[in-house]
Amino acid sequence: MTTYAEIVLRAISVYLFMIIAIRLFGKKELAQLSVIDLVFILLISNAVQNAMVGPDNSLQGGLIAAGALFITNFILKKIIGRYDSVGKLIQGEPVMLIYKGKVQERNLKITGFTHAELEAAIREHGVEKIENIDLAMLEVDGNISVLTDDFRTRTHKKRIHKTLNNPNATT
Known part of the structure; x- marks a missing residue:
């Protein structure tokens, strides 16, 4: 036993x-x-x-x-x-998959992702084109995080709006 x-x-x-x-x-x-x-x-x-x-x-x-x-x-x-x-x-560590609209082919190959899988993942984030992505990272938990031009533009516009409406605000 x-x-x-x-x-x-x-x-x-x-x-x-x-x-x-x-x-x-x-x-x-x-x-x-x-x-x-x-x-x-x-x-x-x-x-x-x-x-x-x-x-x-x-x-x-x-x-x-x-x-x-x-x-x-x-x-x-x-x-x-x-x-x-x-x-x-x-x-492991996060791995950059897309930077400034360009697929990082070497990293894609290292992680074992295909272009089709990457494109499906970015569509899940509501992004149509890879060119619109500032940064896509494969995180240590296996999820893909995506930051887009739209995110940066919206954040920048919010700061400008705050500054215009409140001259004492810091950016």
């Missing part, structure tokens, strides 16, 4: 393996889930279940594995919050 200490070690090992695997296979997997990705995640979770608890199918074994995962996750988040270098190692 599997000891509870062994279940804890197995669960932590699988957890760390999954973090490394997700990190190696790219951030886009996190926020840009397709049907294929969802099925993959469900199958992976089923595949690693036995690796965590071994032959122990008891309620206690499952709860101990889950508890070990929660505690490991809590500790890892605290470490990431305290040490930027660990956060960069595990989560």
